[in-house]
Amino acid sequence: MISDFLLAFSISDWSSEALNELVRYFNRMSVTQWGIMSACAVTFGFLCLRGTAIKR
Numbered sequence: 001m002i003s004d005f006l007l008a009f010s011i012s013d014w015s016s017e018a019l020n021e022l023v024r025y026f027n028r029m030s031v032t033q034w035g036i037m038s039a040c041a042v043t044f045g046f047l048c049l050r051g052t053a054i055k056r
Contacts, residue, residue: 029037
């Protein structure tokens with residue numbers, strides 16, 4: 001039963017379909033959506049640079 005599942009489910013097929021869907025999604029984004037995404041990425045980057053409260 002497990003071997004049938006593994007034959008029916010291919011990681012490479014899943015990853016290529018996921019990548020294609022992501023590319024289609026990004027190609028349809030408006031300028032406002034890109035602005036929101038870039039602002040979130042910059043904010044996330046600054047929060048990561050801030051680090052934890054533990055002094056090293």
